[in-house]
Amino acid sequence: MNLVEIRNLTRKFGRLTAVDNVSFEIRKEEVLGLLGPNGAGKSTIIDMIVGLRKPTSGSVLVYGLDSSKNGLEVRRRVGYVPQQAAVFDDLTVRENLSLAAEMYGISSFKQRVAEIIKEYDLGEKADKLTHTLSGGQRRQLNFALGSIPDSQLMILDEPTVGLDPTRRLEAWEFIRRFQEKGKTVLLTTHYMEEADALCSRIVLIDRGKIVAQGRSEELKATLSDELLIEYTFAEMASDELVERLTGLQGVLQVEHEGLSLEITLKRSALPHVQQLVHESKLLIRNSSQKEVTLNGVFFHYTGRQLIKDKEE
Amino acid sequence: MKAFILAKYTSKDLFRDKTNILWIVAVPAGLVVLRNLAAREMLERAFGIAAIVLMFMLIIGCTGVGLAILDMRRSGTFKRILIMPISKTGYFLGMALDLFGKLGIMVGIIFIMMFIYRITIPGSWVDLLIVLLVAVLFSVALGLNYATLSKSVFATIGLGMATGLALFNFADWHSGGRFAGTGLVETIGDHNPVYHLLRMMLGIIFDGAPLGHYHPEVITIFLWIVGLFLTSVALYHWRVEKML
Numbered sequence: 095m096n097l098v099e100i101r102n103l104t105r106k107f108g109r110l111t112a113v114d115n116v117s118f119e120i121r122k123e124e125v126l127g128l129l130g131p132n133g134a135g136k137s138t139i140i141d142m143i144v145g146l147r148k149p150t151s152g153s154v155l156v157y158g159l160d161s162s163k164n165g166l167e168v169r170r171r172v173g174y175v176p177q178q179a180a181v182f183d184d185l186t187v188r189e190n191l192s193l194a195a196e197m198y199g200i201s202s203f204k205q206r207v208a209e210i211i212k213e214y215d216l217g218e219k220a221d222k223l224t225h226t227l228s229g230g231q232r233r234q235l236n237f238a239l240g241s242i243p244d245s246q247l248m249i250l251d252e253p254t255v256g257l258d259p260t261r262r263l264e265a266w267e268f269i270r271r272f273q274e275k276g277k278t279v280l281l282t283t284h285y286m287e288e289a290d291a292l293c294s295r296i297v298l299i300d301r302g303k304i305v306a307q308g309r310s311e312e313l314k315a316t317l318s319d320e321l322l323i324e325y326t327f328a329e330m331a332s333d334e335l336v337e338r339l340t341g342l343q344g345v346l347q348v349e350h351e352g353l354s355l356e357i358t359l360k361r362s363a364l365p366h367v368q369q370l371v372h373e374s375k376l377l378i379r380n381s382s383q384k385e386v387t388l389n390g391v392f393f394h395y396t397g398r399q400l401i402k403d404k405e406e
Numbered sequence: 407m408k409a410f411i412l413a414k415y416t417s418k419d420l421f422r423d424k425t426n427i428l429w430i431v432a433v434p435a436g437l438v439v440l441r442n443l444a445a446r447e448m449l450e451r452a453f454g455i456a457a458i459v460l461m462f463m464l465i466i467g468c469t470g471v472g473l474a475i476l477d478m479r480r481s482g483t484f485k486r487i488l489i490m491p492i493s494k495t496g497y498f499l500g501m502a503l504d505l506f507g508k509l510g511i512m513v514g515i516i517f518i519m520m521f522i523y524r525i526t527i528p529g530s531w532v533d534l535l536i537v538l539l540v541a542v543l544f545s546v547a548l549g550l551n552y553a554t555l556s557k558s559v560f561a562t563i564g565l566g567m568a569t570g571l572a573l574f575n576f577a578d579w580h581s582g583g584r585f586a587g588t589g590l591v592e593t594i595g596d597h598n599p600v601y602h603l604l605r606m607m608l609g610i611i612f613d614g615a616p617l618g619h620y621h622p623e624v625i626t627i628f629l630w631i632v633g634l635f636l637t638s639v640a641l642y643h644w645r646v647e648k649m650l
Contacts, residue, residue, distance in 0.1 A: 144489055147647050170491035180482030184419035193415040197408060197490040223422075239486070 095122045103152035112138045114302040125279040127293030135302040136282040175240035177252040179232035183225040194242040214238040237268040250281045286388035305395035313391045322384040325355045328377035335374045408492040412500030464545040469566030471549025472556040509542040528614025537606050547634035554641040573600040599630040
């Protein structure tokens with residue numbers, strides 16, 4: 095059963111087409127990842143799903159309701175966790191949660207707020223102003239606010255962006271908790287690792303267009319003849335070597351950073367790459383061969399890279 | 407209903423922050439006391455002047471409305487609220503109610519002080535209260551226009567200064583000039599709501615004129631308020647997607 099059905103969705107801002115003829119669906123109890131770089135159109139799609147923006151053309155059905163006409167009803171039935179911890183700093187944790195609970199029309203809102211405070215372990219800070227919370231606690235509150243309506247459909251708009259690795263793992267735990275409860279999750283992200291770890295299906299999006307969609311393994315399998323080799327040398331590889339590698343037939347991408355060299359290539363090009371590296375006489379400290387990642391899939395379809403995880 | 411819920415929570419900060427209380431009480435009280443001591447004026451006169459100055463402050467305070475919404479947009483709470491089941495109009499009304507409440511409290515304090523000092527004025531207290539509340543309504547309507555148009559802090563302040571300059575440019579203060587004759591300046595003045603609000607206030611406080619005496623001016627101000635609210639609602643609906 096599909097909770098959300100998006101058909102030929104297009105949204106233009108003047109001459110810019112932010113979302114271009116996008117179609118996909120979100121199935122009940124799955125975690126769907128909308129994976130793409132900044133500016134790909136992910137947030138615009140979310141805004142149209144919840145009826146905050148009208149599509150230029152196409153349709154979005156949420157629980158069978160057209161969200162451009164029934165935005166209010168759709169929003170009543172959707173939990174939302176935004177990118178930044180958007181909370182009212184002059185209100186306490188309890189007041190922030192109560193505001194949300196009352197807005198969702200929860201009759202026994204005090205009880206619901208108490209449950210959420212317990213679930214998200216915010217008891218100690220419940221009556222403190224939110225500007226006194228640590229970054230992690232604000233993040234907890236952000237997820238807690240999204241959980242208030244106890245909706246079947248949760249929309250998480252890049253909830254881990256800018257977090258350090260520890261905090262990111264904490265956020266992943268919250269997302270897994272939604273999964274365990276049988277919620278349906280739409281997760282937008284530009285972290286391939288995140289999409290790989292959490293999502294049952296992935297929609298790759300770039301410049302407003304869907305470039306591929308499917309399960310992570312399926313997407314990678316489409317590029318089964320591709321490999322990723324990573325070398326770590328004792329000294330920096332020369333620009334000349336990088337240039338020669340880039341020019342080899344079957345080499346798709348060469349990433350040079352510090353002492354390491356990351357090469358995405360067709361399997362057929364492997365002997366030629368190894369030959370060139372050997373000829374360079376560079377001392378190899380470490381080398382590893384990996385199957386293609388989602389980043390490679392994205393590069394295959396768009397010719398561009400997603401933001402690399404290690405850069406963040 | 408949702409608008410009331412929103413206003414209930416967004417106005418909580420008013421009494422929570424002690425500096426807010428200080429400013430709300432200190433400004434009107436200080437004005438009255440200083441005027442009274444320095445000029446040795448009658449207390450009635452001091453209160454009258456305080457009430458008039460308060461109206462100026464309300465108009466200037468409109469920029470605060472723009473800045474408050476700008477702050478909500480930047481912190482993401484604007485989108486957080488809109489993504490809850492509240493209509494765009496509901497959100498807008500909630501903000502208007504919140505502002506009306508906050509500004510209304512300042513007016514209330516002036517009246518409480520008048521009651522404590524047992525001040526008498528020639529005109530009716532009820533008439534004065536109505537005029538001050540209309541002034542608050544006018545400033546809320548103006549502030550909501552700032553809020554929908556503001557893109558940055560400086561743009562908001564600029565808007566406040568520009569409209570403030572226009573609104574405090576009274577016909578009585580001009581004698582006309584090379585480029586505009588007195589007739590034109592007076593015609594513009596005839597349509598300036600702040601000018602009329604002040605005239606009504608001064609009339610009630612010093613001359614005891616009843617509100618009914620200002621019947622045509624009341625209509626002018628009423629039209630202004632309705633016009634400003636409609637403009638702000640239209641602007642808001644037009645710009646809300648850009649504000650996300």
